[in-house]
Amino acid sequence: MKNKLIEVHLVLVSIGMVFLFASCNITKKSPYVASKNGLNKITLSLNENGELFYNVTRRDSILISDSPLGLYCDDQNFTSGLSIAEISSMEERRETYDLKVGHYKNIDHVFNGRSITFKNSADASMIIDLIAGEEGVAFRYRFPDEGGQPRIVKDEKTGFHIERDAKAWLQPYNSAGQYTPGYEDFYLNVNSGDSIQGARNPSVGWCMPALFHVNDQKNWILIAETGHDGMFSGCHLQADSEGGLYKVAFAKEDERYTLPLEEKENAYPTSNLPWAMPWRAIIIGDQAGDILLSTLITDLAPASKIEDTSWIEPGKASWSWWSHPDDHSPAIYKEFTDLADTFGFEYTLFDAGWEKANQEGGIIDHAIAKGIKPMVWGYSASYFDSESRKKRFRELADMGVKAVKIDFWCSDRQEVMAALQSVFEDAANEKLMINLHGSTMPRGWHRTWPNFMTAESVLGTESYFYEPRFPEKAAEQNTVLPFTRNVAGPTDYTPFALTMRQYPRVNTAVHELATAMIYTSGIIHFADSKQVFDGLPVAVKHLFKEMPATWDKTECIVAEPGKAIILSRREGAKAYIVGINGGDQEMSVKLDLAKYGKGFSKFSVITEGEDPLMEFKTETYPITADWSYTMAPKGGFIIQFVE
Template sequence: MKIKLIDQLLISSILGVLLFTGCDTENNAPYVKSKDGLNKITLSLNEKGELFYQVTRRDSILISDSPLGLDCDDQNFTSGLSIAEISPTEERRETYDLKVGHYKNIDHVFNSRSITFKNNAGASMIIDLVAGEEGVAFRYRFPDNNAQQRIIKEEMTGFHIEQDAKGWLQPYNSAGQYTPAYEDFYLPVGSGDSIQDARNPSVGWCMPALFHVNDKKNWILIAETGNDGTFPGCHLQADATDGLYKVAFAKEDERYTIPLEENENAYPTSNLPWVMPWRAIIMGDQAGDILLSTLITDLAPASKIEDTSWIEPGKASWSWWSHPDDHSPAIYKAFTDLADAFGFEYTLFDAGWEKANQEDGIIDHAIAKGIKPMVWGYSSSYFDPESRKKRFKELADMGIKAVKIDFWCSDRQEVMAALQSVFEDAANEKLMINLHGSTMPRGWHRTWPNFMTAESVLGTESYFYEPRFPEKAAEQNTVLPFTRNVAGPTDYTPFALTMRQYPRVNTAVHELATAMIYTSGIIHFADSKEVFDALPIVVKKLFKDMPATWDKTECIVAEPGDAIILSRQEGAHSYIVGINGDHKAMPLKLDLTKYGKGFSKFSIITEGEDPLMEFKTETYPIATDWSYTLAPKGGFIIQFVE
């Protein structure tokens, strides 16, 4: 009779504890626990010397025994392992500021330790462990200092999720002209479910991956961070039999838009020593704990830009969504004037901008208006190091402040390395970066604060291309803050009221609220000048006042797939913003005095007579028992006022 995987892992765990001779005291046991005692990650070996780990919160298992190990071209670290050394537990403190996020100032404490393993050949592999109040993480490290090159053929890392767990996962699309670019729906799945209803053929699941575990007592988000270009971007294998989600590398054929040789493999390759990315497990009792976590940036390298005073978050006008085929100087200038009228700091000149600039000086027009110009570019123009540096210098000399680089469509290691160089070379010219058609951010907005935002999301352009988008958009808008936006700033291109090929069914307020639900260092608003000019005065004022980053955020309602309500503060501005992801009305009651301290009234923007296109604005005294009903697929925005 076959032994089930869960039974095998349980046996492995028990044997592993017995095999850790000399590890019976807390000081030399192979685990690390957060300072508050809640979160813990523990390693174990079975009788074959195979390595496993387990993650617990309050001693409840959130990730049961799951495999670790690396199979390399010259060494095997998947079996025959033994412990050579366990370092003392050390406290590390991560204190830093973010240009873009739910908070500006971060201060988190972690416990960390390193476990050194030897294989049968005597070669070393280190696993670094960290545990903090928001979760745990681990990474592999080869300490050999001999400049030898090593290739990893397979990573054994898995995440074993209990059978009854529910999750929100995005399919990882196979290589194509526009894929992979993390532009699929997050699907509601059960642990171990196969991929169904993906937008494109898919070869796995994306990270971050969200699960509701421990009999729905806890939430976890599985993510990757700290990728410095010496490793491909990773996803999860499609086959998750018995709920074991295993790490998969970028595929060899992810090269449609990047000049890579066809015969190159896509295995991780590096000289030694080699430090690999963190595999992070964010944990919380509520979904809101996941949304507010900064674990991904906590584990990323510190900022490599000494003077960041030139990096300024803001808002941008953008003509493509309303005029995708109009690349004339007139339309670009009109949107520069729109930015000026609404107090936006930036305007984005999309494809075709160079010809328009040659014809009628659209860059000079923006600069004369005090609006910072941003321009679009194709990824292949920024892949070669010398061409990239030359191009960035040319753009900076023109007075351009940021570059939107599109169509990367690959997670291969060469692309991950190129992105690090993009951030660095752009910073040397004091240019900010917006990635489109790209991989998921991995903590890079801490390391390179000039990285302001990225697409990597099924955003509002999908009203042009995806027939299922209108029906699913509201639901997705209440899932993405707990998944995609946790990974990093999100260029969702919000607002977008004009009807497109696939007509919108979310209310106008819902669409407006997404600009304040997602975080993006530069918010690119999508719609026409006519729509903006026709807005009520209160909504126009909101556009002028609305921050692009926040000092403080609280989750009031956090129900992925159903609803999200946030309290947001920046400087003297204080808001509550909410959206309904369901087709049913949602009643709610809030104590506004808790969030509006120092204010006497609040102005609220809700649905107008035509919910799809119109707004209603009213002002009331702050109440302790404010009641409201969120419209189906609707939203609201409260701004506290004197």
């Protein structure tokens, strides 16, 4: 009997040891999420100190090596002593929606996702949500607890560990100033880990989105932020990226030059609980074109909060400021309204100084009588206070205004990010569309608020007035920004701009015209004078009238950031191919026009004229499967398929 009791005891101990060993394996295993096609994968891990890391792979090759995660809060520490409390089951998530502005109108993407709950040494919970799809992976932090005092995040440990000497296109995040941060610097071609050199202004870090060519240049990744609902500060990457580790940094407390913001010792993100933070998205592609066409940023943004969007219409606009910056007379505004009418533009923008011109000359009524939708400029501080903003929007809507360009935000502080959400909402309540200038980078907001049509956040054509290096670098930048800035959201580059300014243009006229079809903007604000528009050849005038402001389908034919970009664009029955050369040397291209021009018998091509800087040439040919063309240095071409 005694021996049997001993045997039973040994069996129970053995079973217990098995369960204990299995339990240890559960707590130590690395939770992950992979896309349905198995290509993209994000994996979490804990070290012996309970510090949290992740890595990202594609086809099992490392794209982002072990990188830190974790949050240090005023009341809790989630940077060490962590353990896994729960791993949810894998769930499929489908995002189906329409975009008013984009490379595509209809989006339908499937993701895998799961949530991992961690406990710290004080038994407090932090959740990491993971997502993986065909276009990349993403993660976000979440605090599930309810009630209590607002929580302050004093530091975020999140980093992105990029391999040594990987090539990158990064934009400096400018220090606070009268016009900064406004995401209006050059994207610099650097190696992973390089310090900031050559910025336009003193800088404290790198902007997101940040583009890297990784895995021995087999893959491209774009690091971005999305799903921002105003409950967190806008973030950038720290300047110190020693060893290629790019860490997340919060907005700075001194970003308050243009807004009535409270002076603070810090600008830490703060919120009541529960609290879901923005997604850190890593867009992945084998080609740079995969990055350009990705909708991961809008896939992870909240769904549209506007039920009826029928009143929101993309279009083209005339704009007097670029050609007549000091003329605020009723006559000049009316001249550009008439220009919009002549070219079939839907909108005209009345920039700074429009109020006096309207009082003296009725410029808004003139536009409405012509069937042109008026847009007006405003200063950010006038739209920061909730009650003042709502009152002003009502007044503008009653006047017949259809859209508002609000300028000089120059801050990523949490109060500003929250205010922008309210701007979109209050404007939608009055059926007004919004254009942001001097502002933070969009973060998928054109899905959540389809009345958000475009934003500056770019070193655009106004730089011919202000930046001596812009003419030489503009062509290169025009082949980088579609893979970086424009992936984040619609871009108000204010294209065309042929008249020579303080810093004379060196891009060809066709290159400048092509940017209107390379960049995506819900309302395209064309720069330059009535005289320039009136002097255009008939074929170019026709293109201006026919050119869409948004697209049903886009394909990337050539995608070489900093060198060249060629896109196939379709909208309804209209089909185009547009290309630009970002370099100083000629570039030969060979295209199968039969593939992209199905249903058409001929194509019209706009190229450089006798004076490449100011003139155009247009020719029409039968469609061929092997069309060859040599792009001029800093040149371009536009093909329109015709029946």
